[in-house]
Amino acid sequence: MHWxxxxxxxxxxxxxxxxxxxxxxxxxxxxxxxxAAAGFTDRGRRMPRETGFFQPLLVARAGPSSGLAV
Numbered sequence: 500m501h502w503x504x505x506x507x508x509x510x511x512x513x514x515x516x517x518x519x520x521x522x523x524x525x526x527x528x529x530x531x532x533x534x535a536a537a538g539f540t541d542r543g544r545r546m547p548r549e550t551g552f553f554q555p556l557l558v559a560r561a562g563p564s565s566g567l568a569v
Contacts, residue, residue: 530557538562 539559
């Protein structure tokens with residue numbers, strides 16, 4: 500179990516929100532497989548040099564069987 504701290508602006512002040520959470524380290528293949536099993540299509544990766552984000556991102560399209568509004 501890990502602690503997640505979030506600072507949120509509240510007018511002239513800052514509020515702290517604290518939550519407990521669990522993190523899982525998933526391999527690329529495992530994460531892609533879970534996305535496929537959930538019905539996501541057009542799965543791909545975007546690397547930090549492309550996005551400016553500090554780690555790779557999985558991008559996918561919500562397919563008809565994903566249960567998500569498109």
